[in-house]
Amino acid sequence: MIRLALKTRPDLPLEADTIRPDYFAQKTEAEIAKLPVLHGNQFCALGDFFNVRGGASDQIVLEGDLAQVKRIGTGMEYGQITIHGNAGMHLGAGMRAGEIVVFGDAGDWAGAEMCGGKIHIHGNAGHGLGGAYRGSRHGMNRGMILVEGNAGNETGSLMRRGLVAVRGDVGEFAGAFVIAGTLIVFGSLGRRAGAGMKRGTIVAYQQPELLPTFTFDCVYQPLYLRLILQTLQLEGFSIEEEWRTGAYRRYSGDLNTLGKGEIFVYDQH
Amino acid sequence: MLTINGVEIEDTYAEAFTMWGARIIITAKNLKWAMEAATRMTGFATSVIGCKCEAGIEGEMDDTPDGRPGTSVLLFARSKEDLAQRLVERVGQCVMTCVTTACFNGLDSVEQVPVGGQLRYFGDGFQMSKLIQNRRFWRIPTMDGEFLVEDKFGVQPAVAGGNILILGEDQDVTLQAAEQAVEAMRKVRGVILPFPGGIARSGSKVGSKYKFLMASTNDAFCPTLRGVVDSAVPEGVNCVLEIVIVGLEIEDVEQATRVGTLAACLPGIRRITSGNYGGKLGQYKIYLHQVMKQDVSA
Numbered sequence: 001m002i003r004l005a006l007k008t009r010p011d012l013p014l015e016a017d018t019i020r021p022d023y024f025a026q027k028t029e030a031e032i033a034k035l036p037v038l039h040g041n042q043f044c045a046l047g048d049f050f051n052v053r054g055g056a057s058d059q060i061v062l063e064g065d066l067a068q069v070k071r072i073g074t075g076m077e078y079g080q081i082t083i084h085g086n087a088g089m090h091l092g093a094g095m096r097a098g099e100i101v102v103f104g105d106a107g108d109w110a111g112a113e114m115c116g117g118k119i120h121i122h123g124n125a126g127h128g129l130g131g132a133y134r135g136s137r138h139g140m141n142r143g144m145i146l147v148e149g150n151a152g153n154e155t156g157s158l159m160r161r162g163l164v165a166v167r168g169d170v171g172e173f174a175g176a177f178v179i180a181g182t183l184i185v186f187g188s189l190g191r192r193a194g195a196g197m198k199r200g201t202i203v204a205y206q207q208p209e210l211l212p213t214f215t216f217d218c219v220y221q222p223l224y225l226r227l228i229l230q231t232l233q234l235e236g237f238s239i240e241e242e243w244r245t246g247a248y249r250r251y252s253g254d255l256n257t258l259g260k261g262e263i264f265v266y267d268q269h
Numbered sequence: 270m271l272t273i274n275g276v277e278i279e280d281t282y283a284e285a286f287t288m289w290g291a292r293i294i295i296t297a298k299n300l301k302w303a304m305e306a307a308t309r310m311t312g313f314a315t316s317v318i319g320c321k322c323e324a325g326i327e328g329e330m331d332d333t334p335d336g337r338p339g340t341s342v343l344l345f346a347r348s349k350e351d352l353a354q355r356l357v358e359r360v361g362q363c364v365m366t367c368v369t370t371a372c373f374n375g376l377d378s379v380e381q382v383p384v385g386g387q388l389r390y391f392g393d394g395f396q397m398s399k400l401i402q403n404r405r406f407w408r409i410p411t412m413d414g415e416f417l418v419e420d421k422f423g424v425q426p427a428v429a430g431g432n433i434l435i436l437g438e439d440q441d442v443t444l445q446a447a448e449q450a451v452e453a454m455r456k457v458r459g460v461i462l463p464f465p466g467g468i469a470r471s472g473s474k475v476g477s478k479y480k481f482l483m484a485s486t487n488d489a490f491c492p493t494l495r496g497v498v499d500s501a502v503p504e505g506v507n508c509v510l511e512i513v514i515v516g517l518e519i520e521d522v523e524q525a526t527r528v529g530t531l532a533a534c535l536p537g538i539r540r541i542t543s544g545n546y547g548g549k550l551g552q553y554k555i556y557l558h559q560v561m562k563q564d565v566s567a
Contacts, residue, residue, distance in 0.1 A: 142400070161400055182399065199397065220414040223371050226335045227401050244336065260397070 002032065002057050004050040006064025006085075012040035013088065014049060017071035021058035021079020021098060029055040058098075062087075067107065073100050076117070089126070092119045095143070108152065109133070111145045114162070118144045120235070127152035127171065130164045138179055140164070146235060153190065156183040159200065165232055175202040178261060182228060197254050197261035203228075205243070205266045214253030219267050221247050271558050276534040276541060280558050283432045283526065283543035284551035288317070288345040289352040290427030290517050291382075292375035294330060295364055296339035304329075306367035307340045310359045314344070315463045316513075318473075318484055322346040322355040323429060323515050325461025334373045335417075341375050343461045345427055345515050352424050353382035360418065361388050365409070371417040374404075376517075378423030385418035431460075431514035431522035431555055434472070434490060434542045435533050436506045442537030443508040444468075450512055450529035457528060459521035460514050472511040475546060487544070506539050519553055527560050 002024055015038035024032055032055055033047030046052065049069075050062075058079030066072065070088040073081045073095055081092075081100045089107035092100045097117045108126035111119045112133060129151045132139035139158040146165050153171035156164045159181040169187035176192065178200035189208035203225065226244050233239045248264040271278040293310070297303035307326050314324035324344040333339035344359065346352035364372045365388060372384075385407040389396040392409040398420070399406045405420035435450065437443030451467035454460065462468075477485035488494050489501040490509045502509065512529055516522040530541050543557055 163401075180398075201397075201399075222408075222415065223335055223417045224399050224401070224406055224408055226337075227406070228399075230336065231402055260395070262397075 001059040001061060002029075002052065002054040003061045003063065004046075004052055006049060006062075006066060006069075007051050008049050009065065010039055010049060010068045012068070014039050014069045015071050016046070016069050017074045018046060019060065019062070019069075019072045019081070020074070020076040021060055021081060022077045024060060025056065025058045025079065027055055029053065031055070065104075067105070070107070073098070076100075086123070087121075092117070095119075105149070111140055111143070111164075113139055113141070114143045114145075115141045116143045118146070118235075120146045120148075122148045124149035124168070125151040125155075125166070127154055128157065129155045129166075130159055130162065131156060132158035132177075140181070144231075144235070146232070146237060150187065155185075156181065159183070163228065163231070165237060167237070175200065175261075178202070184228070184232070194254055194261055194263050196257050198258040199260045201262050201264065203248070203264045203266075207265055208263070210251060210263065211254065213255045214251040214263060215255060217250040217252055217262075219247050219249050221245070222250070222264060225264065271561065273531065273561070274534040275536070276538045278530065278557050278561055279540055279542035280556075281543050282545055282548075282557065283430065283555040284545035284548060285428045285430040285519070285522065285553035285555055286551045287553075288323070288347060288427050288429040288515070289349045289424050290343055290345045290376075290515075291352055291356060291422050291424045292327065292517070293342040293344060293356070293360065293364075293422065294333060294339055294373040294375040295342060296333045296335050296337040296371050296373070297367070298337065298369035300329065300338040300340070302367060302369050303338055303340045306364045306370045307342050309363035309367065310342055310344075311461075311463075312363075314359075315465070315469075317345075317347055317429070321351065322359075323461070323463040324359070325463050325515070327458060327461060328455070335371055337371075343459075343515070343517065345429055345461075349380065349382065349424055353384075356382065356384045356422055357387045360384055361391070365391070365411070365416045365418070368413050372419065374419045374422040376423035376425060378425045380424050381421040382424050383420065384422045385420040388416075388418055425517060427515065427517050428519045428522045428553055429515040430551060430553075431516065431526055432544050433512050433514075433526060433530055433533070433557075434544060435510050435512070435538060436490075436502065436540040436542065437508050437510075438505060438537045438539060440508040442535065443510050446533040446535045446538050447510040447512060449535065450533040453532035454512065454514065454525040454529040457516075457521060457525040459518055460516035460525045462512055462525075463515055464511075464513055467512060469511040469513055472509070472544065475550070490544075501542070503539060511544065519555075522553075523555055523560050526555055526557070530557065530561060 018035040067086040086104040091110040093112040105123035130140040138160040150168035172190040178197040311324040472487040473484040
């Protein structure tokens with residue numbers, strides 16, 4: 001295991017895309033400390049900001065308030081990162097495999113365009129969670145993001161595959177332009193959810209204000225949701241039995257586009 | 270000579286063949302409907318000779334993928350391609366049509382064949398797929414909601430043609446012994462007994478005097494022909510019943526052979542033997558004495 005304890009809180013955003021288990025796996029403690037990071041527009045060494053202990057491992061533990069530290073785990077292909085504190089923007093963006101656990105909040109674009117692996121945020125997440133960067137054709141494409149707190153706007157926008165589950169509330173345009181995949185929101189769903197979605201699924205546990213381009217279909221028990229909720233339960237998300245066995249109101253949309261997407265709203269009655 | 274409870278166990282072997290097998294998990298709102306689908310799916314599947322596949326209900330399941338009541342079915346066919354076709358036909362016609370059901374792969378195998386991936390077209394463009402923990406599922410809209418079916422099913426080489434023949438003094442006692450054997454064999458996971466009630470009365474031999482027939486009655490074991498053919502029916506035996514065993518692994522077939530033989534050794538049973546073709550056709554030989562060795566001594 002490699003421990004990185006923040007010793008100097010950067011006064012400018014620190015671009016630390018070298019903090020990746022697959023980069024650390026073959027390196028010594030000294031080599032890791034020398035890895036470059038971008039502080040503002042200046043290249044520095046990782047060791048300038050972190051006390052590094054250990055080497056040659058794909059298990060990384062980060063300690064401290066890393067809200068200013070961006071791109072942790074970006075593009076990682078294996079291993080595990082555990083963060084005891086907050087994480088900055090672009091956490092795990094584009095990651096392909098492995099796991100990131102944050103015992104704190106994560107900044108905007110966490111898991112953006114990721115294509116595999118798992119991110120578990122025990123606090124809140126920012127905007128663009130699992131989403132697509134401006135101009136991109138799709139957001140996350142496989143993988144799983146779990147958020148115990150709230151998430152911001154455009155959660156899961158343009159997602160193509162994968163699962164995003166948010167225990168709390170999400171902001172506006174959740175699941176906008178979704179191509180496929182599943183977004184589950186246990187709190188409240190912000191306005192304009194699913195706008196422009198072609199396919200894919202949004203699940204809400206509180207009645208949202210839906211766009212008029214979504215049409216009510218029926219009330220039924222979507223069986224596949226049991227499998228999804230079972231998966232979440234295995235990941236440590238507490239799931240109530242009635243959510244697994246209960247009925248959901250199904251809405252199809254967005255009829256402005258393909259209209260093969262769906263929003264499920266848990267039917268309390 | 271090996272005897273168990275006074276019943277002679279003949280020193281011979283069952284000749285078994287390689288087939289391809291799959292395990293299908295069917296769940297439903299309750300066990301009644303899961304069993305209904307499973308019963309339909311395993312209907313007309315006693316022998317590959319006439320039914321293109323052999324199938325049976327392996328047992329009820331406590332732990333199913335969707336947490337609902339369920340049952341597992343084993344289905345076997347001559348080749349991987351054949352099996353793929355039979356799966357699509359039977360899941361499509363017997364499970365998808367059955368109210369509230371869902372269908373999952375129950376075999377973890379490198380070899381896979383598309384099932385949901387073929388049935389999805391029934392959705393006529395309204396089908397949806399979901400990738401959950403690296404397993405793809407298809408949701409096909411139906412009039413009661415939707416049919417959930419796994420995209421691919423694992424298949425593996427399997428063993429068919431395991432058998433025991435129970436030779437008894439009369440039909441009553443032979444049937445009773447066969448029923449007890451079936452009851453014991455059905456507790457073995459990984460095997461099915463594809464014939465009605467697990468028992469076959471019309472055992473067959475390869476070929477016939479009629480050129481158009483692949484198989485015909487096993488005259489050597491027909492008591493009514495004892496006086497006119499080269500009979501394998503000893504004096505005092507008036508009924509012979511066969512239990513055919515098909516399994517995913519040879520060890521499972523051997524275990525079923527063992528427990529079935531033990532259970533069938535009742536008073537009134539004269540001999541238990543196995544059918545073979547002189548060792549010329551099958552890839553496996555299940556020697557009765559070897560199989561029984563672990564439980565009894567001669």
